[in-house]
Amino acid sequence: KAGKYLGISLANLIGTLNIQKIVLTGDMTQLGETWLDAINASMQKASLEKIYEGTKLEIGTLDFRACILGASAFLLLDDYSLLFRDES
DSSP: OHHHHHHHHHHHHHHHHOOSEEEEOSGGGGGTHHHHHHHHHHHHHHSOHHHHHTOEEEEOOSOTTHHHHHHHHHHHHSTTOSSSOOOO
């Protein structure tokens, strides 16, 4: 059931944001290909065919820190960051 409902949720995101690639991480990814297949089937059923065609779904290889490290890097490189603000 988890794969089914996650697939429906991801289909909504794909339709709304035109997402090309989804990388899943976390403890649930230990369920492997069976879980991924259930998500894919549910996504395909719940989304428009043309939108779903270009979307890739995969299991991430990074550990639990990837999300926070990515968010930190984004903040450090953001134009509004205090560290890199150009005062000229």
